[in-house]
Amino acid sequence: MPKPWKKKQSHIEVSEGGAIPTRNDWGLFSAWRIAFFGAILMVVCLVFFKPDPYLDILKFLPDGILVTFKVTLMSIALSLVFGLIAGLGRISENRLFNGISSLYVEIIRGIPLLVQLFYIYYALGQVVNLSAITCAVVSMSICYGAYIAEIFRAGIKSIPEGQTEAARSLGMTPFQTMRYVILPQAVKTILPPVGNEFVALLKDSSLVSILAVSDLLRRGREFAAQSFDYFEAFTMVALFYLIITLILSKLVGIMEDKINVD
Amino acid sequence: MSTDQIIVQIEHVSKYFGSFKALSDVSLDVYDGEKLVIIGPSGSGKSTLLRAINLLECVDEGRIIVDGTNIVDPTADINKIREEVGMVFQSFNLFPHKTVMENVNLAQMIVRKRSKEEATKISTELLKKVDILEKENDYPGKLSGGQQQRVAIARALAMKPKIMLFDEPTSALDPEMIGEVLTVMKKLAREGITMIVVTHEMGFAREVADRIIFMDSGMIVEQGTPRDFFEHTKNERAKAFLDKIL
Numbered sequence: 001m002p003k004p005w006k007k008k009q010s011h012i013e014v015s016e017g018g019a020i021p022t023r024n025d026w027g028l029f030s031a032w033r034i035a036f037f038g039a040i041l042m043v044v045c046l047v048f049f050k051p052d053p054y055l056d057i058l059k060f061l062p063d064g065i066l067v068t069f070k071v072t073l074m075s076i077a078l079s080l081v082f083g084l085i086a087g088l089g090r091i092s093e094n095r096l097f098n099g100i101s102s103l104y105v106e107i108i109r110g111i112p113l114l115v116q117l118f119y120i121y122y123a124l125g126q127v128v129n130l131s132a133i134t135c136a137v138v139s140m141s142i143c144y145g146a147y148i149a150e151i152f153r154a155g156i157k158s159i160p161e162g163q164t165e166a167a168r169s170l171g172m173t174p175f176q177t178m179r180y181v182i183l184p185q186a187v188k189t190i191l192p193p194v195g196n197e198f199v200a201l202l203k204d205s206s207l208v209s210i211l212a213v214s215d216l217l218r219r220g221r222e223f224a225a226q227s228f229d230y231f232e233a234f235t236m237v238a239l240f241y242l243i244i245t246l247i248l249s250k251l252v253g254i255m256e257d258k259i260n261v262d
Numbered sequence: 263m264s265t266d267q268i269i270v271q272i273e274h275v276s277k278y279f280g281s282f283k284a285l286s287d288v289s290l291d292v293y294d295g296e297k298l299v300i301i302g303p304s305g306s307g308k309s310t311l312l313r314a315i316n317l318l319e320c321v322d323e324g325r326i327i328v329d330g331t332n333i334v335d336p337t338a339d340i341n342k343i344r345e346e347v348g349m350v351f352q353s354f355n356l357f358p359h360k361t362v363m364e365n366v367n368l369a370q371m372i373v374r375k376r377s378k379e380e381a382t383k384i385s386t387e388l389l390k391k392v393d394i395l396e397k398e399n400d401y402p403g404k405l406s407g408g409q410q411q412r413v414a415i416a417r418a419l420a421m422k423p424k425i426m427l428f429d430e431p432t433s434a435l436d437p438e439m440i441g442e443v444l445t446v447m448k449k450l451a452r453e454g455i456t457m458i459v460v461t462h463e464m465g466f467a468r469e470v471a472d473r474i475i476f477m478d479s480g481m482i483v484e485q486g487t488p489r490d491f492f493e494h495t496k497n498e499r500a501k502a503f504l505d506k507i508l
Contacts, residue, residue: 104497132448152378158356160353162351162353162355163355163357165318165349165351165355165413166343166349166351166355166356167347167357167369168318168341168371169316169318169345169347169348169418170342170344170345170348170368170369170417170418170421171341171342171369171373171374171421172341172369172372173341174371176372178372180372181368183356184359185357185358185359
């Protein structure tokens, strides 16, 4: 990706256009198109030519998609907060803050998400009474926050020390330096891997179906359990996940391009 | 020298990098309005000493008093002191995500709490002074090294500092750009601000300096007026250094 400011000491000529290679080469772009439109076409064909049971499945699943969206979006928002705090902790000179953050990252990354979900829902459920969806969002955010923290840390570290020195020498506080100088630059390095985490989070959100959260996967299971159409139900579930994931990864890609242009 | 008031007082300062002694019991007084040029071979501690004056390097022993405040004291408000001490770096360190104007405005607005209009007015004046106003809306990546360094000088001046520190401001520049930066620095020198400059530009030192400090192995081994230093130094190490570069 072209990052003109990295070459500090050279004069960069900006061309009229066309010379800067785009992130998506043609192969990747067409693969995305084939997968995306192929999946949609398949759903349409299945529903059209074999309405029983596909049309019923199509009517049954949207509730689950909404729940999947809800869990994913809330987890993304919360995991960003956890990730930013822990990421700043990992680079902090404050021993306590740094220690707690590092411990959080190490422990959470060492325990499978499914075990964390069980732990928060069943083990902590004996102490505090939380709804299944709250548990799902909390454990997903804690888990992904730990991964995102490492991305934040690496992104912040990638900004040259001279930037901090320049900002501090102008009298900015550490907070102001982070807020106005470091983070705006780090976002460009941070966004692509964080976007990938979002896509992974969306897919992992299917794990919450075992906490009796009626997400997309669980709705599919419920349908199959009633009608015994396991093949048909899970085919549709898989296609829906594929479509949603492809849309999300496209959105992340568009966002990256936008940020790089700005 | 405009007055005899001491503005920076360095007392018995030592600094270690691991077991390497970067500064060894350095004492130095800088007077208000003085143009001080620090020269010496690389690794002699001159940049470390300069960076210690606004605490980009903390020192292990001794005191540094800037404008009446002992900055080595952990209770000192370091941000307050840094507002009074401008710094220009070898690698410019402009903020690449901000335009030239925004670079000069930023600290004025968030540190000095000036309004955008007020800051822009001051910035415009300063950018005119360093002769780069026509690039106000460009990003630093589009500027040459010399242009970036002039913006960096304007950015530091915008805080209206009492002291300006220059850490090898021309060392990263192509030869044809050194002149434009030195011209700006000479202009600045005539205005009476205190300047402490680490440089290898002997012509600049000779022309602008009130006093030259020669450092070697973390110590000040010789100091004097440019004439005394360049023509009559008795110090062997300073002589050897001058023979090599002149």
